[in-house]
Amino acid sequence: MEKRQKRRVWLVMAALLFVAAAVLMFAGQGEEPAPPPLEVDFPRRMRSADRERAERRRTQVLPMLGAADSGTVAERPRPRDPLLAALPRGEGKTAVIIEANALRHSPIGGLLMDCLMRDGGKQLAEFREKSGVDPLQDLDRLVITDEGMMLSGNFENARFKELLGERVSADYGEGARVYEAGENSVTRPDGTTVKRRDSSAIATWNNQLLVVGKSPDEVKAAIDRVEGRGPDEPPAISESSTYGEMYGVLSVEMIARLIPPEQAALAQRLRDVAKNVELHLDASSDVALVAEVRGPSANDVTDLGKSLGAALSLARIKAQAGEDKDLAQLLDFAKVKPDGDSFTLEMAVPLEVIRERLAICREDRQNAEKALSSGKEPQETGVEQVPVPVR
Template identity: 35%
Template sequence: MTAASKRKLRWPWLVVAALLFAAGAWLMSGSETEKLKKEKKVTLPRFMTHDERKRNTGRQTIPVLPLPAGPEGAPPPPAQIRDPVLAAMPTSVKSGAVVIEANAIRNSDLGNLMIECVFTGQADTLERMKDAGFDPLNSLDRVAVADDALMLTGDFSKTDFPTLMRADHQRQFGQNSELYARRLRDGGTGQQMGVWKGQVLVLGDTEGDVTTVLDRLDGKGDQTSPRVLTQADAYGEMYGVLKPGPLAAGLAEENPALAQLLEEAASSIKLHADVSHDVGVVAEIEGSDPAKTQDLRKALGTALTLAKLQAEAKGNKSAAEVLGFARVAQARPGSANFHLEAGLPYEFLELQLRKCVDEKKKRLAAKESVAQ
């Protein structure tokens, strides 16, 4: 082979290079725009948003403080306006007080699925409520619970309360309220209901439970002491304060040591949940002894981790995934409070709600086929 022919054979290298570059370009073309799998994230309600502040301002509709007489010649101070639900809250609770923004949850991304899950197979109940002029899906604004009293706010202008409650007893209470009661067959009293200015519906086991709330709405009693929930707490789609007792009782069987520590170290637990897209929960555990709350913090953190590890070991992926969102945040130096955060991602909730709807539909179909 001559030197010239050897030289001739070199050009294929360039052809190979060109072909390889072309192949590489073709292979990688579009890879830069390939969408990554969406990361599961949870929105946590750590502070009040601008919209929530605006919402709260719009809800301050009732003057609840009696106007004190101003000094001679001075104009009287402006009346303090409050949100009726917060004004109806007690100054302290035995088990807890929670406000649920029902309308906001109804209009959340998963609202329709939640409604389907709750009301599938409940057509009769829904129909009965609508016949009484109350559409829970569109008329309900908020649901609040404070110990033994349940409060509902919304549009009750067309509601026929006696029909809705199947009440057989009705009387006026004060200037602004009406009380309804249902007598039981054995002569006892069933659930008690009060309606304040056609805006707030109050339900309770005893008449006392209901009238106490109605009195607070009328501005009676101590109005200067802070309520258990204030404007500053009103953010998220669910917010409230819980006493550790009932929570500890629920935990006692599964983890008695943690239950005892919870009861000893925590004085109250403030909750905020964001349900606008997924569910994110922030709980502020308040205590009085920093050393004890630090122990509780560690115990809660390790309990959550252990639960996650156990779920992983058992192959329960969804539980492990949900527990993976839990985080026990650090306590401020010297503080006896700390935060616990947890979340349920949108995808997880959507799957669970769809399962709930499917199962209810199946049960309903089975019931109907048996009836036929």
């Protein structure tokens, strides 16, 4: 029972990972006719609202820098965003930030909330009661990295001791606490019991950050970066790239692993040509995605972009010929734009298409809320729930 409750602790957080998948997952269903062509505003640069948001998040000031012993004047460091400071450093890393609060208040936020609360909000209420955290109010951003997951927000009322009571905890650095897993008893099929140690760890920092990693060393490294003890390299995502409701960088290796085995040649070509992929998703009206692929050789990157553009054109023709209107409509907005040592891939899904696909979620939520208000348990919808992989 205790383990089941702990899994629920992460259920609401993990559900936010539906953001990227839900758009494409639901866009390919149904047989409604395509709406008139739309003008889509793609996220290509920071806007005034993005700049203001970034400025508000510069809340951390590190100690004065300089050689006090030599009598030189210490340099006053610029205030910075602690979440960006916690990100992995160096090239070839994966770090994707989901603006959970901004997404919640975007046009598709209510639609996605209907899908996340198809039980009438029962699990969310249980999570609030047990954790002391309201994800709809207290959670600001969610980050997925190679090393695990980070969450930022207001965790002042979080009951970490109750949630992580079985873990061994200790203070670390200036404002952090690290929770390490202890030994667990595991019963084998033959009935024998063995002790196993879970290597994962969780760290909290200043009631603002929650870091989940594969090991204590990984979460401590993230805290070190926040508190200025990390390597002197820029974070995986610069402040100038923090625009959209989702943004970040993906390692080429991660993308290559997502390519089907029958496209192994394409996956290898991507590894050989590309250096990294930067993506930005805007959900302020329609859902628009821009992915920029960079590489050391301009010629190779240009050729790869041309091949991808030709493949998209062919897929569009096949979709139109096969009367797959949804896919054809999606591909109508798909474009590849070469630019020297990089090219951008643009894709979009009109808001009306998403609204139509997610209409069933609102019906399920309303039915569940009616059942709960009458003292009944919500009925199963019969619609398959797609599990979300959390790495």
